[in-house]
Amino acid sequence: MSALSYDPLDVDFLADPYPAFAWLRENDPVHHHPKDDRAPAFWALSRFEHIWEAVRRPDLFSSAQGLTFFPDEIGQLGIPPTMVMLDPPVQTQLRSLIGRGFTPKRVTVLEDRIRDFVRARLDDMGRRWRDGMGVDLHEHFSSTIPTYVLAELFGIPLGDQEKFAPWVNALTQLQNDGFSLDPNGSATGAGALTAMAEMMEYFTAAIAHRRQNPTDDLLGALVAAEVTDENGTHRLSDWDILGFCFVVVAGGSDTTASLITHAVTLLGDAPEQRRLLLEDPSLISGSLIEFLRLESSVQGLARTTTAEVTIDGTTIPAGEKVMMLYAAGNRDPREFGETADALDVRREITRHLAFSSGPHFCIGTHLARLQARVALEELLARHPQVAVDAAAGTRHQSAFVRGWLSIPVTSL
Template sequence: MHYDPVDPELIADPYPTYAWLRDHDPIHHHDASDGAPPFWALSRFADVWDAVRRPEVFSSAQGLTFYFDEIGQLGLPPNLVMLDPPRQTRLRALIGRGFTPRRVAELEGAIRSFVRSRLAEMAQRASDGEPVDLHRDFSSTIPTHVLAELFGVAEEDRLRFGPWTQALTAIQNDGLRLDPDTFSGDGREAVTEMLGYFSEQISDRRAHPRDDLLGALVAAEMDGPDGSAQRLSDWDILGFCFVVVAGGSDTTASLISHGIALLTDAPDQRQLLLDDPGLLDGALVEFLRLESSVQGLCRTTTCDVTVDGTMIPAGEKVLMLYGSANRDPREFGPTADLLDVRRQIPRHLAFSSGPHFCIGSHLARLQAKIAFQELLSAHPGIVVDTGAGQRHQSAFVRGWVSLPAYGLAG
């Protein structure tokens, strides 16, 4: 079987190919014959789990795709997902002082109120005979609103978040074969505009402290290795803002949309959730496992390394196929491809693992939990038409652009 990560047919349904790779070519070497640069791909859970927990061998500091140096191309500030320990460890610890589970939990009331308002609008549109799109009208609106709340963005500035997140998502999905020329136009302008806006907001928080996430990051400090106080620079905070907006919006939206799509295809599992809402926390993990929003990201080898008897030379791009690893029957048993909201999942890779475990995982789970609680309570019969939906065309993220929905109560 030929593996081409940017083939539209594979993007539509990558899982049979993943299964073949796991069984026949788990340390796959992809040549440049189809136009993509050469790289390696790890598809089994154990191999990916081990690799992402060894940043000294599998480095994130040379970019996360197999195309080119997207860090230098975009002129991005340093950020958690594109740094290695020990610098990444110190930066993560400082950011953690401001981005706490408590601060995220305080958003619950605002999130729930917003979700209910979106559901009311969707129900009204359905009653009026208008089409409803689950992803555009519901899933994608939630993280945009939540991030604006979290950062303390003024009401009059919140409309700017939508175009930013759309443009940044388009950067990840701009055509099937990326090259440096695609990182221009709207994408570059969005990065420049967003970083300029947050630079102004950071300066304002330094001059006028406020109790929001930006204010907390400006004030965060900890003892450094030499005993002196360490604080985040403006450039450090900008890097975090970029990661949260670029990586925390579409992935969370996709979790919500994927969950409803999975329940549409498994009405028995939907009924289990309706009968026992206590299963929802575990079901969210199962949705993430089966349809990982991030299908894979690359690392670069810092030295020659042997994986399952195959030697990968230093300086090679290695794609960690989270989407394949999360369906590996060697880890999840013979029903790994089936939805089971009662499945016990001690570990998975939807949020990666090790030093790059997603720092925003608690925020993503909170948003998704509230979204499903309110959606299934108000519209327990909601279904989506995946055949009429439109997917992102990306080798790295799996998500929706649009997803028509039906079965909303009036």
């Protein structure tokens, strides 16, 4: 296999990126990808230790110039800039604000509601199956859970929650398609843009309402929050809050849904590992990182070097885009041993890149793990031999995320 096998915008590569990642780790761990007619030149790190160190050094690897190797990604998507595209100390202050909505204590109180919702979705799946209507694991189960949870977090009234799902889908489409095989492709689709406009209008009105009528939900907390900068202490603007809303939706919906779906597909290929979870459901919680390690929802994101930096004997100039290939690092035998490519639900993992690391460590980790744990506990208890047809499924075509659009259930 040649280095040319790593082409992040190639359909064949996206179908199974892991052989190319393995080649890079062993032969070209600080890879320079030349400019072509689809993307500018950039660098790519594939070994665990290199990525681990880089993402923990925002002073050398900055997020402020965007998280992809495409230029002007915020302009492409037409959304407010978010805290994931800021560096400390500003990023640290803003992160602490939104973090109040994602503390383990606050997240834990959602468990009963999430479990009730998951059971209702399983009831619906069972009815569809009995009626011969066809069941799609991702569409009818996995993707519905984070959409419901995000609506609850934001304090979306029950009567409005049906509106929330197409908004989440629209932002996911804009994010993934906008950073995909054609960065100018379906991200300009009228349907997605219309849904995004509706979402912005709805949240703008909700922000205005909460300024007059404080609430205890995440949106209310953002409205009430104060920040201190060079201009003194002040409240967040509507545009700032909209940016928070978008980063929570973009980062907390599709990635969590894909974790749930990937867990089912991985277990389908490893019946002995499924048996372990069925015999001891307490293993499910710990297995979630193993599922994410093998199938990282976020395959990689870029940083920009602020100064010349040398890694493993290769010098990267200042001002260069560097892809942190989390999915490659998460299968590095140097960190995870000779069985790095195999599923082991009992694997003891002390470090991983599934939620990144450092100042941009995923703020919604506790919530994502809660949703996935409850979903798998209930799904395996109700349908212990659930099976899907991955070959008939449809994936996102994105260099940055690995997830599903649909995957049919073949057995319940």
